[in-house]
Amino acid sequence: MANVNSRATDTSVASTYPRIGLFIDGEWIYERPSCYAVCNPSDEAVLGPVPSASQEDLERALRAAAKGFKVWRDTPPTERAKVLHNAIALLRERVDDIGRIITLEQGKPYTDGRTEVDRACTFLEWDAAQSLRTYGSVLPSEPHMQRMVLRQPIGPVAAFTPWNVPISSPSRKVSAALAAGCSVILKAAEETPGAACAFVQCLVDAGLPPGVLNLVFGEPARISSTLIASPVIRMVTLTGSVHVGKQLSQLAGAAMKPVLMELGGHAPVLIGEGVDAAKIAQQAATSKMRMAGQICASPSRFIVHRSVYEDFVSAFAKIARELRVGDGFEPGVQMGPVANARRLAAVDALVQDARTRGARVVAGGHRIGDRGYFYAPTILADLPVDADAMTTEPFGPLAMCVPVDSLDEALALANSLSVGLSAYAFTNSLHDAERISRELECGVLSINHLGSPGADAPFGGVKDSGIGREGGAESLDAYLVSKTVLQKTARV
Numbered sequence: 001m002a003n004v005n006s007r008a009t010d011t012s013v014a015s016t017y018p019r020i021g022l023f024i025d026g027e028w029i030y031e032r033p034s035c036y037a038v039c040n041p042s043d044e045a046v047l048g049p050v051p052s053a054s055q056e057d058l059e060r061a062l063r064a065a066a067k068g069f070k071v072w073r074d075t076p077p078t079e080r081a082k083v084l085h086n087a088i089a090l091l092r093e094r095v096d097d098i099g100r101i102i103t104l105e106q107g108k109p110y111t112d113g114r115t116e117v118d119r120a121c122t123f124l125e126w127d128a129a130q131s132l133r134t135y136g137s138v139l140p141s142e143p144h145m146q147r148m149v150l151r152q153p154i155g156p157v158a159a160f161t162p163w164n165v166p167i168s169s170p171s172r173k174v175s176a177a178l179a180a181g182c183s184v185i186l187k188a189a190e191e192t193p194g195a196a197c198a199f200v201q202c203l204v205d206a207g208l209p210p211g212v213l214n215l216v217f218g219e220p221a222r223i224s225s226t227l228i229a230s231p232v233i234r235m236v237t238l239t240g241s242v243h244v245g246k247q248l249s250q251l252a253g254a255a256m257k258p259v260l261m262e263l264g265g266h267a268p269v270l271i272g273e274g275v276d277a278a279k280i281a282q283q284a285a286t287s288k289m290r291m292a293g294q295i296c297a298s299p300s301r302f303i304v305h306r307s308v309y310e311d312f313v314s315a316f317a318k319i320a321r322e323l324r325v326g327d328g329f330e331p332g333v334q335m336g337p338v339a340n341a342r343r344l345a346a347v348d349a350l351v352q353d354a355r356t357r358g359a360r361v362v363a364g365g366h367r368i369g370d371r372g373y374f375y376a377p378t379i380l381a382d383l384p385v386d387a388d389a390m391t392t393e394p395f396g397p398l399a400m401c402v403p404v405d406s407l408d409e410a411l412a413l414a415n416s417l418s419v420g421l422s423a424y425a426f427t428n429s430l431h432d433a434e435r436i437s438r439e440l441e442c443g444v445l446s447i448n449h450l451g452s453p454g455a456d457a458p459f460g461g462v463k464d465s466g467i468g469r470e471g472g473a474e475s476l477d478a479y480l481v482s483k484t485v486l487q488k489t490a491r492v
């Protein structure tokens with residue numbers, strides 16, 4: 001059975017937590033009258049205060065970003081790329097410390113925290129290379145006329161990042177913005193500020209000029225409304241919930257600013273007939289419970305052909321029950337806590353709703369212990385399709401299994417929600433794989449595995465899951481604008 005293991009953590013790893021500051025115009029600011037507390041989700045201990053930005057701080061950050069933009073847009077792309085490469089070297093050098101900060105404030109196993117730092121580096125690496133390829137074009141023209149399209153940085157960016165991936169998401173956005181020549185005001189999650197501070201420090205130590213990257217924390221709604229309304233900000237990007245994504249998109253629309261929104265999902269996993277159900281169950285348990293299910297690409301709705309359904313459900317449940325749950329610093333722990341009491345309550349509410357509607361709870365279904373936000377890896381089977389857990393992104397260690405009799409039925413159920421981010425399918429039929437690729441409404445589809453794209457492929461959603469793409473050949477597109485220049489070359 002899943003259990004919270006003893007708290008015999010390695011104290012040499014889980015040592016002190018850094019001081020959290022705002023970073024504005026090249027200066028760290030630690031003292032502010034209003035502060036938040038950062039908590040360790042594994043034991044609910046307070047790690048330290050987070051200063052909350054005042055209106056004057058936000059105004060200063062805006063002035064700094066405007067000034068920083070002028071400096072950075074005129075910095076040669078090769079110099080910009082060099083700064084990003086320096087930052088990668090520093091992140092790699094500091095991976096032990098940053099991984100420790102991530103586990104302290106977010107709860108994920110220490111190895112996962114370190115892996116996330118590595119992922120952050122891959123975005124910087126990719127975008128540094130892309131910064132050298134922001135090619136414009138020369139259009140065919142008559143004599144004495146030159147027609148060109150220049151690709152220019154859009155301007156200062158307001159970037160909002162979540163607590164579940166506290167360094168890779170800031171890296172995704174900041175690396176692309178900086179590579180394109182933009183300055184940034186980053187509002188990182190108040191729940192996990194330490195990783196964002198460490199990331200900013202690496203870029204500063206790498207040689208980023210003052211004002212180009214600014215970091216703020218505070219009241220999220222006040223910060224977003226102030227920044228988005230300011231004429232300084234020219235583009236808005238968020239990774240977060242659909243609800244907040246719609247709010248920020250409305251603010252941006254009112255101010256005529258483009259958005260890049262990477263929002264929630266509720267990923268379907270279509271499992272066809274004739275597959276090895278036990279083998280897929282093993283992959284499913286590992287992938288589902290990674291980061292305690294708190295990731296937008298997490299496989300959630302297992303839509304399984306009836307012929308392999310019982311084999312799949314029983315294997316999945318058995319593996320889930322055996323997972324080691326506990327403090328992320330404890331060796332061998334496979335799953336940490338959920339992020340906060342809010343998530344614990346939300347996950348439990350989905351389970352209780354499913355229970356009352358007749359679902360089978362084949363693994364978990366309860367909190368573990370009374371200190372720390374641990375929830376048992378939970379597998380629900382035979383839910384009605386309108387159960388809350390089938391329609392609301394669980395963002396927790398919770399998987400739903402339902403049987404179907406045909407691919408038609410599977411596709412209809414998979415496409416029945418307003419979100420469409422990641423999706424997965426297991427099939428030995430080329431015909432079905434082709435149809436699924438064509439008909440499944442999603443931004444990313446993985447067939448016969450549960451992996452997600454890295455820096456070199458576009459990531460993002462359809463429908464309510466977002467607008468635009470991060471990564472891939474188009475990774476800088478959202479941060480660039482085309483300027484058409486029509487130039488007569490005859491003397492005037």
Ligand SMILES: NC(=O)C1=CN([C@@H]2O[C@H](COP(=O)(O)OP(=O)(O)OC[C@H]3O[C@@H](n4cnc5c(N)ncnc54)[C@H](O)[C@@H]3O)[C@@H](O)[C@H]2O)C=CC1
Nearest residue numbers: 162189190220221224239240241244263264296342393395
């Ligand atoms: N796509 C993703 O990576 C994420 C998705 N979510 C989704 O959001 C749901 C709720 O998450 P919670 O943390 O409980 O709540 P939440 O949606 O209130 O907060 C999530 C984050 O958004 C920020 N935020 C909230 N309101 C904002 C505003 N008006 N302007 C700017 N930033 C704002 C907060 O600072 C926080 O870091 C989850 O169940 C999950 O479905 C949450 C985090 C990440």
Ligand SMILES: O=Cc1ccc(S(=O)(=O)O)cc1
Nearest residue numbers: 165168169172239295296297
């Ligand atoms: O949970 C959503 C999520 C997770 C990771 C990333 S990133 O690719 O590391 O930026 C984005 C969104």
